[in-house]
Amino acid sequence: MYFAALLARTEDGWEASDTELDDVETLSDLADLAREAAPDEDTVLVLIEQEDAWFGVVRFDGEDDARIYVSDALAAARSSYGEILLTDELLGRDPDDPGDDLDALDLDGTEDGENDNENDDTDDATGDDSLPHGPVGDRAILDDLGVSEKELLSLSGDAVGEIADALGASEVLETVR
Structure with a gap:
């Protein structure tokens, strides 16, 4: 079972929206979806979780390239949603x-x-x-938002909930869960 949500940081705090990834086939599609959620070029986080198998965080800051973190590349590769995040660049492939x-x-x-x-x-x-059996990507993806690399690497179970809690966005996330 998957759960995916968008968290957009606005002047008023975090806004959450449930997101369907059925029509998302590429990272570019995901970027379009995320940027629609934050028309003012605010920070948008896409949080994806497959039960206790793996989770991913994709961060969009305005028009900057996506920053990606995946907790377990091998587990994510077995998922259609995980394959979207496991880009050649992220995996160090040519x-x-x-x-x-x-x-x-x-x-x-x-x-x-x-x-x-x-x-x-x-x-x-x-x-x-x-593929590595473990984390890949930008481990400092949430540093400036209050989740250190060490904390990110130690997340398990309800990682998306723990991230939202650390960001002060757990209440808005629960509204879309």
Whole structure:
């Protein structure tokens, strides 16, 4: 079971809205959704949680690039919502590396123009083995909002609730839960 919410920081404090991620397929889609929630270029946090398996925080500050933290990359990779957050940049992958792109494979599983009998010693970065079982991303994502790196790394269980509590936004978050 998933829970996702947007927290937008405004002049009057935090405003929460429940969000459906069914139509969100990319980080760009998520950015559009978040920026609609804060038309004045305020800080917007997207909090995503899958029970006790993993949680993610995506932060948008105006038109700046998204900052992302995922508590467990391996667990998130098994989730369609987690896949949105696990960008090549976040995972340290080269998006131009054909080893990272399943679309570059022919139907027989070889790369375009590659001989079926060639031995390829490169790592296959598309499998779960390449993902860390643990946190990835910007561990200082919430430092200026009162949640230190150490606190972020120690969160478990109801991480989204604990983050909202630390931000002083637990009451508004509960209205959308």
